[in-house]
Amino acid sequence: MTLLSAISWGFECVGYFLVVKSFGLNTDMLWAFFSYSFATIIGALSMLPGGLGVTEGSLTLMVIKKGLAENDALASTFIIRVVTLWFAVFVGAISLLFYQKRFAEFQWIQPM
Numbered sequence: 001m002t003l004l005s006a007i008s009w010g011f012e013c014v015g016y017f018l019v020v021k022s023f024g025l026n027t028d029m030l031w032a033f034f035s036y037s038f039a040t041i042i043g044a045l046s047m048l049p050g051g052l053g054v055t056e057g058s059l060t061l062m063v064i065k066k067g068l069a070e071n072d073a074l075a076s077t078f079i080i081r082v083v084t085l086w087f088a089v090f091v092g093a094i095s096l097l098f099y100q101k102r103f104a105e106f107q108w109i110q111p112m
Contacts, residue, residue, distance in 0.1 A: 012084050015080065023075065042058050059080070
């Protein structure tokens with residue numbers, strides 16, 4: 001599972017690289033891997049759900065410092081967070097609705 005997680009996070013970093021590259025930021029893959037991973041770790045250390053606010057702020061600040069315009073930095077951060085965080089939340093919520101509908105009559109604790 002650790003290998004699968006590493007591959008998954010690697011693809012998220014590649015996605016981040018492609019997003020910032022499409023906004024015209026001239027950077028390399030190593031910087032994208034570092035900045036995305038760093039922002040995610042900082043967000044996790046904040047103890048907020050999904051690192052909300054902290055991760056986005058870190059990503060935005062790092063690409064601004066790298067030379068991207070503020071509007072483009074906000075847009076790139078919004079895009080990568082929608083794709084990597086909110087899409088999974090949306091899929092999970094829909095799955096939960098289907099699960100509850102299918103197993104609504106099932107009771108985990110049987111009455112005595």
